[in-house]
Amino acid sequence: MAYFSVIISLYNKETHIKSTIESVLAQTFQDFEIIVVNDGSTDGSEAVVNSISDHRIKYFKQDNKGASAARNAAISKASGQYLALLDADDLWQESYLETISQLIKSHPDHQVFAAAVNIETSNGVIRSVYSIKDIRDKDIYIVDYFESSYINTVLTSSSTVVHQSVFDKIGTYDTSLKSGQDTDLWIRIGLHYKVVFINDVLATYRYEKKSLSNRTKRADKPKFDNYIKFESGNPGLKKFIDLNRFSMAVLSKLENDQDSFRRFEKEIDYNNLNKKQQFLLKQPTSVIRCFHFFKKRMQHLGIHLSAFK
Template identity: 55%
Template sequence: MAKFSVVIAVYNKEGFLSQTIQSVLAQTFEDFEIIIVNDGSTDTSEQIIKSFDDPRINYYYQENAGAGAARNAAISMTTSKYIALLDADDYWDQGYLQCINLLVKTYPEEKVFAVACRIENRKKTSAPVYSIANLQPNETRVLDFFDSSYINSILTSSSTVLHHSVFNKIGVYNPKIKSGQDTDLWIRIGLHYKVVFKNTPYATYNYSPSSLSNTTFNINEKIDLYPYKQFENKHSSLQKFLDLNHFSIAILAKKTGNIEGFEKHFKEINQENLNKKQRFLLNASPLMLKSLALMKRVLETLGLPLSAFK
């Protein structure tokens, strides 16, 4: 049995997939299996996967059922104690699994492990910023997920490794959520587990304006935050985390003219948990929000990402 099961769900990622798979095969720690589920791709993804001749690759095809269903299918086929998540358009540095293996040995009682994940777009690669006081490069800490993730999440779908028992306790991805499946999973993890986090960027996230999270405009297809409100009293950092996510959905609702949706999320927000930029945007007109969103997209294509979270 391999030490790690690497799970990759694929849907039309021909432009990135070869680099993704190659980054796993190039790992200095070689005790792993790869589970790839092709979720009904219509491009050349299948040919790319089959071009790799390595016995550690296990390939499965299914009719298109969505990212959550494909990820769950891959997880169900794993045989290892530790499950390493990886999106089909992201990639790892060669020492990623070696680093995780060392973290597992150093913190044997913990179940959730992650490293920093750099962000790459067409023009620029940027280092992530987290809401962790005095965090030093290459430092390792055992952290509360919520208060560490107000700016960027310390858990991502390409820089997180979970003990298999985590899924037995909290469940797998919710396939009904079109955009925000990851956040939903992270919340459930944060309610039960600490995160062993190493502030070294061993993973790279390829930012794409065409991704589901950036092209899903129907707020009914976003994560449902309301079931988690009941846990705020037990987790003091959860309320602010939920407020920031309500803020994001409220802004989307206002931009798309969904006044009812905006008011629904607006009333849930304690504005003391927002920074000045976020409070300004929350009270801006729909026209101004659309103009600012357009400017943000233009700057992102130039390698100048903007964020209301820092």
Template identity: 90%
Template sequence: MSFFSIIISLYNKEKHIKATIESVLAQTFEDFEVIVVNDGSTDGSEAVVNSISDPRIKYFKQDNRGASSARNAAISKASGPYLALLDADDIWQENYLETIKQLIKSHPDHHVFATAVNIETSNGVIRSVYSIKDIRDKDIYIVDYFESSYINTVLTSSSTVVHQSVFDRVGTYDTSLKSGQDTDLWIRIGLDYKIVFINKVLVTYRYAKRSLSNRTKRADKPRFDNYVQFESVNPGLKKFIDLNRFSMAILSKLENDPTSFKRFEKEIDYNNLNKKQQFLLKQPTSVIRCLHFFKKRMQHLGIHLSAFK
């Protein structure tokens, strides 16, 4: 039995999966298995995986059912006590697993571990920023998921390692959701577990390569209805979800979807938003679109603007 089981859901990542797997095989900590579930890829992804010869790679395929289904299938096949999530186009630094192993050893009473990430976009690489008070580079923190994720999430689908018992307790990915499956899982984890987080960049998250994450149109916006009962007794969760509602409300304006905007906006406690966010919610669609265009232009110049800081 391996110490880590690496969970990879694969769908049409022919150009990236080799580099992703090679970043795993290059790890300085070598006691792991790699479980790849091909979710009905129609490109050459299967051939690429099969061209890599390493007995630690366990390859499976299924009809296309979505990333959540493929991740759940991989999780069900894991033999290791610790499961390391990894998207099929992201990259680990060679000491990622070794660092996580050290965190596990030094924090034996905890079950969820994460590192900082760089976000690779078409306009350059951005270091992810977190809402952790007095945060310093390379320091280790035991954090509340919600309070530490107001700017960017401290858990991602490539920088998170959990003990097998976490999935036994909170469940795996909810395949009934059409969007926001990752956030839904992070919320369930955050309700029950603290996160051991090291502010050291060991993962490159390739946002620019993701057709789903980088799309401008989202017909199926997450509702967060499952957590209304918890919001009233968990202020951190309420603020975290309100910030997500803010993002969906702005997206609704960009898409000229007033029905969705009203639904998200009416559920937001404005006290959970900063002045910039409050201002944006009150602007007409034409202003939001102009500001969005300006933001994109600034990104091309290497200037990254955000309403979250």
């Protein structure tokens, strides 16, 4: 039985999957297995995986059912005590698993662990920023998921490791959701567990224009209805979800989807938004589109603007 089971859902990533797997094989901590579930890829992904010779790679394939179903299939096949999530196009620093193993040993009463990430965009690499008070590089924090994730999430699908018992308690990915499956899982984790987080960049999220996270469609917007019953008793959760509602409301305005905008906006407590966010929600679609265009132009110049800071 391996110490870590690395969980990879694969769909049409033939240009990335080799380097992703190689970043796992290069780890300084070598007690792991790699569970790859090919979710009906139509490109050469299968051939790439099969070209890598290592007995720790366990490869499975299924008809296309979506990333959540593929991740759940991989989780069901894992034998490791700890499950390390990794997207099929992202990368780990070679010390990632070793660092996580040290966190596990030094925090034996915790079950959820995470590290900081770099975000590789079309205009360069930026470091993810978190809402942790007085945060310092390389330091370790035990955090409330919601309060630490107001700017960017401290849990991602390539920088999160959980004890196998976590999925027994909260369940796995919700395959009924069309979008926001990751956020749904993080919320369920956050309702039950603290996160042991190290502010050390040990994973890289690689930007791809065609990825799901960059092409949310009007019909795919998450609704957050499952958590309303918990919001009144958890101010951190309420603010976290309101910030997500803000993002969806702005996206709705960009798409001139007024019904969705009203649905998200009516649930928001404006006290949970900063001045920039409150201002943006009150602007007409034309102004929102101008700001969006300006933000994109600034990104091309290496200047990254955000309403969350």
